[in-house]
Amino acid sequence: MNGNSVLRRRTLLAAAAGVAAAPFAAAGPAFAAGPKIYLDPGHGGTDAGAVANGLQEKTLTLNIALQTRDILKANYTVDVRMSRTTDITRSLAYRTDDANAWGAAIFVSIHINAGGGTGFESYRYPGVGATTQRLHSLVHSNVLSQMRTISSITDRGQKTANLHVLRESNMPAVLTENLFIDTVANANLLKRADFITATARGHARGIAAFLGL
Ligand SMILES: [Zn+2]
Incomplete structure (x- = not known):
């Protein structure tokens, strides 16, 4: 185009x-x-997401997404919409309906992992085509490389899952799980402003690479 x-x-x-x-x-x-980029900070409002080590997933995802938006807008001509920009409740249906109605070019959902593990992983819907696989690969590799400017980070891989936001979005979609909130070493990184900014920069760079900005 x-x-x-x-x-x-x-x-x-x-x-x-x-x-x-x-x-x-x-x-x-x-x-x-500019291209329409939809950013989806996971959880919010009455849904805190995972909570551990004095951290709430909903706060971390919002901080990462807001900084991703700001980095994108400061460096490229882009149109960014978010499922939320404050601590409010949004249903999963709202998130994908909003992105679909807006006509987003891509959908990027940002989460923090839990359940006992370490490192970074990301998801696309099973069976999607080469375009979504390319978005997934670029976001994954850029987030990981930016995180690794701060600390050694385990690469848990590029995975597939039948998740609402990946299934019901009409455009290439990816979901990131940015470390484990319930693993102390990971939580200590998530408490650092420079790590949050690096994570946001990784998302922005991956998105920019996919869109050829
Ligand atoms: Zn989550």
């Missing part, structure tokens, strides 16, 4: 919309440029 032709088409659409809906013209730019 050619970025210039998209921009030109959007300009024409914006002009047409201005004619058709003049009273709303002052409401702001109707057509943001």
Whole structure:
């Protein structure tokens, strides 16, 4: 896809919309440029996700996602939407319905693991095609390499799972499990601001690589 032709088409659409809906013209730019990236911080509100070692999964996922958004917007021309930007409850159906209705190009769900283990792993839906496999591979490798600028991290691999957000999203989707909240050594990394930022940078770089930004 050619970025210039998209921009030109959007300009024409914006002009047409201005004619058709003049009273709303002052409401702001109707057509943001750049690929549509949907970020989904896992859990939130009444659903804390996994809790251990003084940490809550919902807080960590939101911090990583917000920083991923900020890094993407600071470095590239992109349109980023999030399933939540604060500590609020969102159903799984809301998350995929919202991304599908918005027409996201990709869907990236961010989680923290639990259950006794160590390291980083990520998921795609079973049986998906080469495009989603490529997104998965690029996000996985970039997150891992950025985490490893901070500490030695076990690579638990690129996996498949029948998860709602991967199954019900209409676009290439990946879900990351960023260390184990209930493993002390992992939790100690998750408590570090530089580790959270490195994790966000890894997500942003993987997304940018996939989109050719
Ligand atoms: Zn989770």
